[in-house]
Amino acid sequence: MTNWKEVDQNVRDWIMEAGKTIRDSFQDELNIKTKSNRNDLVTNMDEGTERFFIEKIRSTYKDHKIMGEEGFGDELSDLSGVTWIIDPIDGTMNFVHQQRNFAISIGIYDESQGVLGYIYDVVHDELYHAEKGRGAYMNDVKLPALNDVPVEDSIIALNAQWMTTNKRIDPEVLAPLVQKVRGTRSYGSAAIEMAYIAAGRLDAYISMRLAPWDFAAGKILIEEVGGVVTDLEGNDLNPLNKSSLFVGKPGLHGRILNDYLKN
Ligand code: 2AM
Ligand code: CA
Ligand code: CA
Ligand code: CA
Numbered sequence: 001m002t003n004w005k006e007v008d009q010n011v012r013d014w015i016m017e018a019g020k021t022i023r024d025s026f027q028d029e030l031n032i033k034t035k036s037n038r039n040d041l042v043t044n045m046d047e048g049t050e051r052f053f054i055e056k057i058r059s060t061y062k063d064h065k066i067m068g069e070e071g072f073g074d075e076l077s078d079l080s081g082v083t084w085i086i087d088p089i090d091g092t093m094n095f096v097h098q099q100r101n102f103a104i105s106i107g108i109y110d111e112s113q114g115v116l117g118y119i120y121d122v123v124h125d126e127l128y129h130a131e132k133g134r135g136a137y138m139n140d141v142k143l144p145a146l147n148d149v150p151v152e153d154s155i156i157a158l159n160a161q162w163m164t165t166n167k168r169i170d171p172e173v174l175a176p177l178v179q180k181v182r183g184t185r186s187y188g189s190a191a192i193e194m195a196y197i198a199a200g201r202l203d204a205y206i207s208m209r210l211a212p213w214d215f216a217a218g219k220i221l222i223e224e225v226g227g228v229v230t231d232l233e234g235n236d237l238n239p240l241n242k243s244s245l246f247v248g249k250p251g252l253h254g255r256i257l258n259d260y261l262k263n
Helices: 004-027 044-060 092-098 171-180 190-198 212-224 252-261
Strands: 032-034 041-043 065-068 082-090 103-110 113-121 126-131 135-138 155-157 183-185 204-210 228-230 243-248
Touching (some): 004 044, 004 113, 041 044, 113 190, 126 190, 135 212, 190 204, 212 228, 228 252
Parallel strands (some): 155 204
Antiparallel strands (some): 032 041, 082 103, 103 113, 228 243
């Protein structure tokens, strides 16, 4: 039997320690490399932070499995047992260029079910967390359940690049939605964008391609306050696979899906 209360205390301690290390690193020189293309960045801090968590988890929970963006975790083929899904720095481009608007994201799944989710906005010192069935919190203050909002009063987050010619979506599909909503925003960190949905600061978020570590924690957080988390076709997400992401307030999510995305 897993002692979830103890897991929760450990994750919080580790996240705070990692956050401090990252903040302290701002005065040091960064080692920046590129991954799939010249805008896909990774730094020594992404790698060091992932290694930090993996060492802590492996020495404390020998039978738990770990999936991490930077590849120091395990090769997973299923979600049996307890699995930690970790993005050590979500929003690396922001980390490199802005030294803000990035987060540590950790989702913990038990037999495919999200149990604990953490998104830590390192610079603003805001810890969003959720415990399945017990609600979502921002710095330990409970977040209220989300309410529906009309499309024309909503603020949606999406990257402006999806409004240009790209291989994943026809910008003509998104244009009527972007025209109708009150405003659009782009923060450059899927985890922060999902935390903002949970906190009611954003009403919906669309991304064409994300990985499990981008949404593993955010899904648990948003569902705890009654938000809806699917891919762009309205299907459930598989926390083992890359996919598109569409999250939103209850009611609003279904209307955008039916009236704009499913055309
Ligand atoms: P990352 O910073 O951890 O890589 C940027 O809009 C968001 O998309 C971030 O959450 C970023 O996570 C994520 N993302 C996923 N795949 C990406 C890629 N190939 N290149 C850049 N950002 C990516
Ligand atoms: Ca990355
Ligand atoms: Ca990420
Ligand atoms: Ca990352």
